[in-house]
Amino acid sequence: FAFARVKGETCLVQVPCSAPQSAFLPIDVNVFKHEFITIFRFSESTTLHPADFQILEPIDDSLLRYEEENDTVFLAKSLMERLRRFT
Numbered sequence: 001f002a003f004a005r006v007k008g009e010t011c012l013v014q015v016p017c018s019a020p021q022s023a024f025l026p027i028d029v030n031v032f033k034h035e036f037i038t039i040f041r042f043s044e045s046t047t048l049h050p051a052d053f054q055i056l057e058p059i060d061d062s063l064l065r066y067e068e069e070n071d072t073v074f075l076a077k078s079l080m081e082r083l084r085r086f087t
Contacts, residue, residue, distance in 0.1 A: 001013065001014050001015075001058075001059045001061070001064055001066070001073065002015060002055045002056070002057060002058045002059055003055075003056045003057045003059065003082070003083055003086055004029075004053060004054060004055045004056055005053070005054045005056060005086070006029070006031060006046075006048065006052065006053055007048075007052045007053075010056065010083070010086045010087045011031055011032060011033060011034070011040075011043075012031075012032040012033075012034070012040045012059075012073060012075075013029045013030065013031055013032065013055075014029065014030040014032070014066075015027065015029050015055070016028065024050065025050070026047045026048060026049055026050075027047070027048055027050065027053060028045065028046070028047050028048075029045070029046060029047075029048060029053065030042060030044075030045050031043045031044050031045075031046060032071075032073050034083075037080070038074055038075045038076070038077055038079075038080055039072060039073070039074055039075075040072070040073040040074075040075065041071060041072055041073075042071030042072070056086050057082060057086075059075070059079065063075065063076040063078070063079055064076065064079075
């Protein structure tokens with residue numbers, strides 16, 4: 001997971017570990033939108049051109065809980081201040 005800018009909007013994304021690291025190849029990401037305080041909910045899976053996508057800060061797995069069965073991510077409160085800096 002990472003904070004990223006997707007088409008100009010800051011959000012939480014999940015990028016596969018096997019994602020290509022090229023400035024020319026499209027990348028598949030899962031986008032999560034901020035719902036409430038530290039809760040993010042799955043919004044969409046999309047393929048993005050690198051010009052439309054920028055990782056702002058990778059997030060350590062120990063600072064989040066991903067409930068895959070209901071597509072919800074809970075972030076540590078300490079991450080929310082970092083998110084505010086990007087918006």
